[in-house]
Amino acid sequence: MAEKTPALILFAHGAREAEWALPFESIRRRIMTRRPGLAVELAFLEIMQPTLAEAAGKLVADGHAAITIVPVFMGQGGHLKRDLPRLVDDLRARHPGTALTLTPPIGEADAVLEAIGEWVVNAVSC
């Protein structure tokens, strides 16, 4: 079997409002435009589906042997410091043949913070 491309999970908080997911769906589309063929799934900590376990299970079932998890969170709070490591430990135990990589949250990416700062400056100038 040909080796599958790496896969990606965008991990976000979740909310009761369906429109809450729109920015994450937009980021997913932008990534797939930049990297056609990359498998990109959304996953949510609470309220929304799929969960991280469901999204990872689907990618593993599809044959992806390497999955990168990107926390689409701004800050390092309890969700990232306690909940997410536990979820990733569970995934590693359940899928020992899958290489799981966890990136820093988007709020630790200089390029993202710089883009936010630039957008805010433009917003306040109007």
Added chain:
Amino acid sequence: MAEKTPALILFAHGAREAEWALPFESIRRRIMTRRPGLAVELAFLEIMQPTLAEAAGKLVADGHAAITIVPVFMGQGGHLKRDLPRLVDDLRARHPGTALTLTPPIGEADAVLEAIGEWVVNAVSC
């Protein structure tokens, strides 16, 4: 009295972990570098101080007659759809002489979503 420059409040969720505020402090510094002299305050919905009312009160007391509030939230959930409008209504009632402007959340800014997508693609390539 010379008219004061506009002022800006970066409004974020808040968390128990002090380091949670680091990305917002970083964004604040980046904005002040781009716009020296612009008054920029952080404010938090819960747990952390100052509250939005406290931050706005300080800026009004400092003589700023126009304040832009930027929700540093990704998605439109209950906090932005219900909590923030109520807080802004309270501010408008308390400070009728102050022009309060509310921007869309950062998660609705194309430039921000594009920067996140680009950063994620680079992160998964490594």
